[in-house]
Amino acid sequence: MNKPPVNTQVDRRAQPAHAQLRPVSPLSEAYRFGSTAVQASVGVARFAASTALDALRLRPPTAQLTARRAAQEVRATFERLGPTYVKLGQLIASSPGVFTETLAAEFEGLLDRVPPADPTEIRQLFIEEFGRPPEEVFATFDTRPIASASIAQVHTATLPDGTEVVVKIQRPGIGARLAPDVAILDRLAALAERSEYGRMLSARHFVEDFAAGLDAELDFGNEASAMREWYECLRPGPFGDRVRVPRVYDELSTPRVLTMERIYATRIDDAAGVRAAGHDGVALCRNLLLSLLESAFHGGLFHGDLHAGNVLVDDDGRLVLLDFGIVGRFTPRTRRILRQLVVDLIVRNDFESAGRAIFLLGAVRNPGSSAQGGADIEKVAAPLSSTDLGSMSYTDLGRQLAALARAHDARLPRELVLVGKQLLYVEKYMKLLAPRWKALSDREIYGYMAGIMKEAERDRRASGASVR
Numbered sequence: 433m434n435k436p437p438v439n440t441q442v443d444r445r446a447q448p449a450h451a452q453l454r455p456v457s458p459l460s461e462a463y464r465f466g467s468t469a470v471q472a473s474v475g476v477a478r479f480a481a482s483t484a485l486d487a488l489r490l491r492p493p494t495a496q497l498t499a500r501r502a503a504q505e506v507r508a509t510f511e512r513l514g515p516t517y518v519k520l521g522q523l524i525a526s527s528p529g530v531f532t533e534t535l536a537a538e539f540e541g542l543l544d545r546v547p548p549a550d551p552t553e554i555r556q557l558f559i560e561e562f563g564r565p566p567e568e569v570f571a572t573f574d575t576r577p578i579a580s581a582s583i584a585q586v587h588t589a590t591l592p593d594g595t596e597v598v599v600k601i602q603r604p605g606i607g608a609r610l611a612p613d614v615a616i617l618d619r620l621a622a623l624a625e626r627s628e629y630g631r632m633l634s635a636r637h638f639v640e641d642f643a644a645g646l647d648a649e650l651d652f653g654n655e656a657s658a659m660r661e662w663y664e665c666l667r668p669g670p671f672g673d674r675v676r677v678p679r680v681y682d683e684l685s686t687p688r689v690l691t692m693e694r695i696y697a698t699r700i701d702d703a704a705g706v707r708a709a710g711h712d713g714v715a716l717c718r719n720l721l722l723s724l725l726e727s728a729f730h731g732g733l734f735h736g737d738l739h740a741g742n743v744l745v746d747d748d749g750r751l752v753l754l755d756f757g758i759v760g761r762f763t764p765r766t767r768r769i770l771r772q773l774v775v776d777l778i779v780r781n782d783f784e785s786a787g788r789a790i791f792l793l794g795a796v797r798n799p800g801s802s803a804q805g806g807a808d809i810e811k812v813a814a815p816l817s818s819t820d821l822g823s824m825s826y827t828d829l830g831r832q833l834a835a836l837a838r839a840h841d842a843r844l845p846r847e848l849v850l851v852g853k854q855l856l857y858v859e860k861y862m863k864l865l866a867p868r869w870k871a872l873s874d875r876e877i878y879g880y881m882a883g884i885m886k887e888a889e890r891d892r893r894a895s896g897a898s899v900r
Contacts, residue, residue, distance in 0.1 A: 464612035471512050478505055503538035510539075511546075515606055516613035518546055518582035519646065525739065540739075548580040553604040561686045566599075569684070573599070579741070583649050583757070588694065595693070597681065600652065602688040607650055614643045649757040652690040656680045658733060658756040665731030666723060674719040675751045697744035697752045703864045711749045713865030718874060719751055721858050728760070728851050729767055729884060736760045736850045738857040760850040769793055771888035774881070793848070 510517040525539035554575070558566045566573040570589040577585040578598070583606060587599045621635035648654050659677045666672050676695075684691035698705040700720075706713065720743065727734040735742070736758035744752040762770065773789040862869060871877060 460612050465616050468513060468613075468616060471509055474509070474512075476505075478508075499534045500538070503535045506535070507538045514609060514613070515546075515582040515603065516610050516617075516646075520642075522582060523642070546580045546582055546585075548577045548585050549601075549603050551575045554585075554601055557601065557604050557688060561689050570597075570599075583646075584652075589691075591681075597684075597691050598678070598694045599684075600690040600692070602650070602652065610646055614639070614646065617642070645758060651687045652685065653687055655756045656682070656685060656690060658759045661733050662727055662731065662735065662753070662756065662759070665727055665733065669726060669730075671719065671723050671726055673750070675723050675753065676746070677753055677756075695744065695746060695752050697746040699740050700743040700745055700751075700861055701740035701864055706745055706865060709745070709747070711745055714869045715749065716745060716751065717858065717862045717866045717869065717871070718876060720861065721855075721871060721877065722880060723751065724851070724854055724858065725880060725884075728762055729771065732762050732764070732767065734760050734762075734851060735854065738854045740861075743857075743861075758850075760847040762847055766793065766847070768888075768891050771884055771891060775885050775888040775892075 507521060510521040521539040525536055555565050558564070558569060562569050566575075566587075566589070571592050571594070573589040574587055577587050579586040582603075584600050584602050587601060589597050589599050591597060617639045618636065621639040624635040659680065663675070663677045666675055678692035678695055681691040681693075698709060698711075700706065700716065703713070706716070720738070724734055724738070735753055735756060737755065738753075742754045744754065746752050769789050769792050772785075776785045776789060858871075862871060872881075
């Protein structure tokens with residue numbers, strides 16, 4: 433080929449994605465529900481059989497062994513059930529501190545090691561997208577994926593000029609496979625909300641968010657746009673030279689195929705590799721935390737899945753963020769409320785005002801009096817004021833906030849939960865790469881938070897002036 437390949441078919445990038453989640457027929461839903469119930473029953477039976485076998489051998493399993501076996505069986509069952517449940521498993525793996533450590537660790541294998549799709553089907557998808565098979569679209573194309581997850585898999589290829597790229601390819605027919613499962617999960621969530629625990633978890637809202645996320649992921653144009661928006665937010669500021677995202681080749685991308693530059697880098701959780709390359713663990717963790725705060729507080733869009741497969745370190749020590757299929761967004765109004773909440777809790781110790789801010793976020797369905805809400809918040813926040821900031825644990829704070837949410841029948845907005853999960857990831861990498869680093873005592877992070885507080889005070893004064 434003498435020139436870059438182009439899409440000879442209708443330009444689908446300006447159209448809706450091929451495979452969106454659509455309503456399913458009662459027959460399809462019933463069939464899928466039956467097969468799901470069978471697979472779940474098989475999993476329960478396998479777990480019961482292994483436990484009974486241990487009893488017959490007079491070797492009663494420990495609680496730790498039982499938990500590990502249960503987690504293994506749940507993962508195996510999710511794999512047999514297919515992509516929707518694999519995606520749920522990835523959500524569990526991507527939520528350290530929310531689920532048990534045993535369960536989250538077991539599901540980490542589903543992040544990028546799912547059995548790949550049939551190469552013949554992948555070839556046919558390319559023909560549908562570009563009018564030509566991959567070996568004609570690219571100078572070279574490796575049919576063996578280097579990573580494979582629930583929605584897509586990633587292959588390596590080269591362009592005519594020799595440039596190395598990676599090609600993210602959507603699993604053929606994935607939308608049609610996801611839709612019945614989402615319908616079933618919605619019915620189960622409605623049933624779960626009859627219980628107090630289900631209402632507290634807002635099971636139906638969880639499924640709605642899950643379905644909306646899946647629907648967005650089925651159009652790779654959304655991911656390409658999010659990558660650009662995230663980087664453009666950070667590029668002009670002080671963190672722009674500390675992070676990067678792969679270049680997207682638009683002429684080689686469609687809603688089901690995303691072609692990006694190939695970046696050779698080290699996973700951030702490969703502590704030995706990071707140190708061998710001479711990178712500063714403290715600097716890496718600081719940059720990841722600051723880029724998350726800056727994109728959330730100022731950019732309005734932040735990466736929503738910072739598991740180690742999506743956070744790499746290049747040869748120059750810059751963070752490379754991959755896979756923007758899951759992102760969170762804060763509106764300008766939400767960002768103002770969050771800045772004020774930080775000031776109320778940390779600077780002013782005004783817990784009643786903090787309670788009003790949480791109510792403004794739409795998180796509390798049973799607020800009671802603002803005074804009582806403030807008192808309950810103080811019970812959580814007051815001990816933190818006497819804790820060394822560098823020793824504070826996001827996990828411990830999360831548990832206390834969960835207890836507060838139960839007391840007031842609160843449902844935290846999806847974006848707050850999502851950014852909280854990313855903070856848990858940062859904490860995990862801190863323990864690996866910078867175990868002695870006191871993040872919130874760090875001069876640069878302290879200065880950044882001081883700037884957030886000044887902005888909140890300006891917001892407060894402007895609000896007071898507008899009222900007068």
